[in-house]
Amino acid sequence: STGSAQTNPEKNDVEYLTPVSIGTPGQVLNLDLDTGSSDLWVFSSLTTSSQVNGQTLYDPTKSTTANQLQGYTWQISYGDGSSSSGDVYTDTVTVGGVTFSAQAVQVAKTVSSEFTSDPANHGLLGMGFGSINTVEPVAQKTFFDNIMPDLDLPLFTADLKRSAPGRYNFGYIDPSAYKGEITYVPVDNDSGFWAWTSPAYAIGSRNFGNTTLKGIADTGASLFLLPSAAVSEYYGAVFGAKYDRSQGAFTVPCDASAPDFTFVVGDHGATITVPGNYIKYAPIDDAGKTCFGGIQLDTGIGFSIFGDVALKSAFVVFNGGNRTIGWATK
Numbered sequence: 001s002t003g004s005a006q007t008n009p010e011k012n013d014v015e016y017l018t019p020v021s022i023g024t025p026g027q028v029l030n031l032d033l034d035t036g037s038s039d040l041w042v043f044s045s046l047t048t049s050s051q052v053n054g055q056t057l058y059d060p061t062k063s064t065t066a067n068q069l070q071g072y073t074w075q076i077s078y079g080d081g082s083s084s085s086g087d088v089y090t091d092t093v094t095v096g097g098v099t100f101s102a103q104a105v106q107v108a109k110t111v112s113s114e115f116t117s118d119p120a121n122h123g124l125l126g127m128g129f130g131s132i133n134t135v136e137p138v139a140q141k142t143f144f145d146n147i148m149p150d151l152d153l154p155l156f157t158a159d160l161k162r163s164a165p166g167r168y169n170f171g172y173i174d175p176s177a178y179k180g181e182i183t184y185v186p187v188d189n190d191s192g193f194w195a196w197t198s199p200a201y202a203i204g205s206r207n208f209g210n211t212t213l214k215g216i217a218d219t220g221a222s223l224f225l226l227p228s229a230a231v232s233e234y235y236g237a238v239f240g241a242k243y244d245r246s247q248g249a250f251t252v253p254c255d256a257s258a259p260d261f262t263f264v265v266g267d268h269g270a271t272i273t274v275p276g277n278y279i280k281y282a283p284i285d286d287a288g289k290t291c292f293g294g295i296q297l298d299t300g301i302g303f304s305i306f307g308d309v310a311l312k313s314a315f316v317v318f319n320g321g322n323r324t325i326g327w328a329t330k
């Protein structure tokens with residue numbers, strides 16, 4: 001089988017939301033497909049009502065194919081401090097025309113304020129590796145784990161765009177979605193993430209250095225989080241850039257000319273270039289003079305995060321069959 005789902009950016013591309021049908025008859029929720037986590041959790045009829053704020057709720061009692069996994073629970077917290085928790089059902093889930101009939105659907109009973117405050121986000125669909133699923137007493141498989149054996153090819157692709165709808169495809173590679181060749185590199189999934197290493201990077205027209213970037217491809221993270229040497233070198237090249245202690249982040253003048261950030265993929269010279277204007281991420285004030293930087297520090301995480309700012313500059317293949325990740329320009 002193959003499938004294809006349009007994904008739609010929220011304001012400032014902070015996340016990309018994809019319609020997902022759950023249950024019989026189908027209840028359609030807009031979920032954040034997230035290669036940086038491995039839980040499929042949704043706002044639900046069980047979510048504490050004071051923590052619901054306009055989100056579409058999955059109601060298992062309205063689905064003839066829902067079955068509760070008695071005694072199973074889950075609790076997840078993300079690096080930005082957000083969290084959610086609840087119970088577990090299985091039900092039929094369809095994304096882009098691909099269906100799995102007994103998918104673990106983690107219904108939220110509690111969600112933190114970051115999720116409450118975003119009415120458009122009805123939950124997450126983890127596309128990381130199963131080892132980091134939080135369900136107790138038995139970890140559950142991701143949607144991709146479950147559908148992979150039935151896909152024509154054991155892969156999905158991410159084609160995110162700046163302030164425009166993008167696409168997740170399942171089981172096939174659309175040759176019209178990219179230019180030139182796709183360069184594949186090995187993934188180390190011990191961490192549960194799509195972890196890979198870029199051999200070098202360059203800022204603007206400068207020569208490539210020889211500093212490797214060990215990171216994860218993370219569709220559920222908005223920004224491009226990098227080691228301090230790369231971040232300092234980047235913002236050192238942007239007139240008026242500064243570290244704003246109140247924001248805990250680098251900002252740039254929205255009218256600055258920002259250099260591109262190019263990272264190497266593989267050892268045959270393939271590169272991906274993040275346009276400088278993607279790094280002038282979003283105005284932090286109504287005046288529109290100061291912009292939040294799309295590149296920020298990966299301090300304390302232990303690896304870099306190739307989030308949406310990086311991913312939307314490329315066509316990316318996540319191959320679960322041979323555990324590789326493929327990058328192509330577009």
Ligand SMILES: CCNC(=O)c1c(-c2ccccc2)csc1NC(=O)CNCCc1c[nH]c2ccccc12
Pocket residue numbers: 015032034035036037078079080081082114115121124218220221222300301
């Ligand atoms: C905030 C995004 N990123 C992270 O927390 C994260 C970290 C991480 C760990 C420590 C400190 C900072 C980040 C490692 S992997 C990783 N990636 C993920 O966890 C991917 N899933 C993020 C889901 C997510 C968290 N807060 C949201 C708010 C809206 C939509 C989605 C989300």
